[in-house]
Amino acid sequence: MPTTPIIAKDDTMRGGWILAGGLAGSALLGCAALAQDIVTTGHATSIAREQQALRDANGQGREARARALRLDAQAKRATAQADRARAQAAALAARIQESEAAIRAGQARIFIINRLTAQQAARLATQQGPIVRLTAALQSLARRPPVLALLQPGSMSDAVHMRSVLAVTLPEIERRTAGLRAELARSRQLRAMAVQANDALGASQRALASQQQQLRRIETERRLAARGLSSNATLETERAIALGEKARDIAELMDTLEDAGAVRDDLISLPGPELRPDRPGSTATPSGEVRVTNNRAPAYRLPLVGALVTGMGEMSDSGIRARGLTIAAQPGAQVVAPAGGHVAFAGFYRGFGQIVIIDHGQGWTSLVTNLGRLSVAAGQGVAQGDPIGTATTAVAPSVTVELRRQGRPVDIVAMLGAR
Structure with missing residues (x-):
């Protein structure tokens, strides 16, 4: 009776087929549920781009830690x-x-896991279909009593043929x-990687909220400590606001502030008072020339962490x-601050939101636009960072950040690459 051992073997394997099909179905459901909980960056559209974003973010994090x-x-x-x-x-x-x-x-890591999970679900769905159909057929065959195999129509050669087919198929x-x-x-x-990535993301978000609160407290303390110590900052703030209201556009405002910065540099570079000589006429008459200071570009870095959307010279919509x-x-x-200098303007400017203009000296200025909250005021000195x-x-x-040298835009990326 050749069919009896075949049915017995199929019967012992039936639990495996059922388990495989059930696991595949639960995996698909788990993937679908996971996809609903995943947060993505919203910028990249492929795994390759998100992998690059992940590398960039890790590099920016190492630089910030240093x-x-x-x-x-x-x-x-x-x-x-x-x-x-x-x-x-x-x-x-x-x-x-x-x-x-x-x-x-x-976020980039979770996006990648989300895409890999979707691809995994598609592969499981492809593999699950044939196995589920075969499992159903084997289960139907396994449920038949062995006695019915003896009564099944067909010759002994048919039974041998069926056994051979199953022996090759199994x-x-x-x-x-x-x-x-x-x-x-x-x-x-x-799924385990997704849970771990979500936990790490939540920890980073909680740490960020705590650090932001600490920085606001420090900024408030510094602002209160500086209040009333000098009226020059208040006067310069009022002057900058007046200039912002008079300027027809942002370029005119920056040109005006750059001219004022040039005058300030000239005043700073003037020689200081000399001691009265012991004998009149023993020293040379001042030539009127001013000292020439270092004219190199300031040490520069990007002012925030993020992804470059538009580069210098690109055409907008x-x-x-x-x-x-x-x-x-x-x-x-x-x-x-991308570099150290003197805050020439800090406030709202039409079409650009809250902006900060930093005079780095020697004709170098930075414009940072579309800020939501300002931590500096005109007249305040800042160091890089x-x-x-x-x-x-x-x-x-x-x-948006723009670097200018004597009124002309400068390629920031080239400066960062040279550094």
């Missing part, structure tokens, strides 16, 4: 209270940017089932050629 460590050491070495508070604020701003980079990396079934088990294991691994870099960032992202404000809280905010 800056925070340097600023912490600087704060410990500072002897003056004002210098120590300034370094502490800059170090905290660097830590905020590190957390922002970690959030961006986490190894292929086992091979495909092994592949399905591997795919199911991969699905479980992806409105037909305007970009004179700076536009960077997409997280809502409320921390913005810092000092917090100057935050991005807006819009869904997909972007900040």
